[in-house]
Amino acid sequence: MKITFYGQNTLLIDIQNVNVLIDPFISGNPLSKDIVDINDIKADYILLTHAHQDHILDAEAIAKNNDATIVSNYEIAMHYQAKGIEVHPMNHGGTWEFEFGKVKYVNAIHTSSFPDGSYGGQPGGFIIEGEHKNIYIAGDTALTMDMKLIPMTTKLDLAILPIGDNFTMGIDDAIIASDFVACDKVLGVHYDTFGYIEIDHKEAKTKFFEKDKDLMLLEIGESITL
Numbered sequence: 298m299k300i301t302f303y304g305q306n307t308l309l310i311d312i313q314n315v316n317v318l319i320d321p322f323i324s325g326n327p328l329s330k331d332i333v334d335i336n337d338i339k340a341d342y343i344l345l346t347h348a349h350q351d352h353i354l355d356a357e358a359i360a361k362n363n364d365a366t367i368v369s370n371y372e373i374a375m376h377y378q379a380k381g382i383e384v385h386p387m388n389h390g391g392t393w394e395f396e397f398g399k400v401k402y403v404n405a406i407h408t409s410s411f412p413d414g415s416y417g418g419q420p421g422g423f424i425i426e427g428e429h430k431n432i433y434i435a436g437d438t439a440l441t442m443d444m445k446l447i448p449m450t451t452k453l454d455l456a457i458l459p460i461g462d463n464f465t466m467g468i469d470d471a472i473i474a475s476d477f478v479a480c481d482k483v484l485g486v487h488y489d490t491f492g493y494i495e496i497d498h499k500e501a502k503t504k505f506f507e508k509d510k511d512l513m514l515l516e517i518g519e520s521i522t523l
Contacts, residue, residue, distance in 0.1 A: 298430045298523045300455075302515035304329035305351055305490045306436065308457070309338065312427040315397035318343045319423075319434060320352035321359050328490055329517050335359055342395065345369035346436030347409035348376075348417025351490070357382065368400065372418030376411065389421055398427025403447065405438035407465070430454045430523045433478055437487060440470040440477075448479035454523055456480040459487035460501060460512075461494025468501045472508055481510040484521070488514075 299311040306320040307329070318340040323329050335355045340363045343356050353373075357380060360367055366383040367374060374386035387393065387402040401424040409417035422436040424447065432455045433447060447453065456478050459465035465487055466474060475483050483505065488496045498514055505512035513521065 298428045298432070299520055300432075300484070300523070301520040302484075302486070302517060303333050304517045306346065306459070306486045308434070308486070309340070310425070310432075312397040312425070315395075316341045317397060317425070318359065318365070320344070320346055320436070321355040322351045322353070323355050324358075325350070325354045326490055332517050336362060339363060340365045342397070343367045344400070344423055344434070345373055346405065346422060346434070347407060347420035348373055348411045349409065349437070350412045352437070353411075368395075370402070370409075370418035370421060372416060373409075376415075376417075387421075389419065398425055400425055401451075403433075404441065404443040405436045406441050407437040407439070424451055424453075426451065428523075432457060432523070433480070435459060435466075435474070437465045440466050440474050442477070444474055444477035447477075453478055453480035455482050455484060457484045457486055460485040461488035461490075461496060463493040465494075468496065468504050472505060472510065475505075475510055482513075483510060484513045484515070 301309040304326045308319040310317040360382045367377045368385045371386040374384040378384045392401040405420040407420040409420040423434045434457045458471045460471045
């Protein structure tokens with residue numbers, strides 16, 4: 298399983314040679330727009346945690362470029378189905394076996410509306426099990442006790458957590474979240490894109506290190522392999 302970071306919450310995950318794109322926000326991201334061309338991205342599936350612009354901006358274009366299937370909550374799925382895009386609707390607690398592995402849609406505490414203000418359903422996160430690896434993509438969320446349910450059914454190899462604060466968890470709550478999900482290997486997302494969520498990288502890594510945890514902060518376009 299290869300995971301490439303494209304800024305904010307955007308990740309491209311190669312699972313068994315299937316390309317799974319998460320929350321594509323590239324062309325409007327000041328940190329990534331001059332580095333990544335959305336027309337070069339190959340995606341078979343696009344998973345959307347919620348409807349905010351900084352998570353869906355490029356979803357329609359990339360889906361149409363690739364004939365990709367959008368996977369999200371029912372409301373978001375129906376929004377894209379009306380645009381002629383193949384979709385797979387899910388809702389909280391539900392699991393589906395895709396060609397690349399198993400996906401479960403789990404709770405998140407946040408808001409969710411489309412850029413025009415219309416309702417985007419309830420936000421969520423994803424647990425993906427594929428290639429004998431299990432990852433948790435929290436999406437935009439506060440720290441929540443629901444995270445404690447995850448290790449009751451799934452042993453995680455990686456937790457992908459927002460760390461920018463203000464709109465989501467910050468560093469300190471992300472450390473607690475890693476305890477809740479029983480995973481000390483964390484990939485940080487949702488930071489630095491805007492002034493509200495700029496972080497001190499050294500301080501963040503030090504705080505995780507002091508708790509015997511590993512926080513990875515990737516450069517845009519950088520990848521890790523599990």
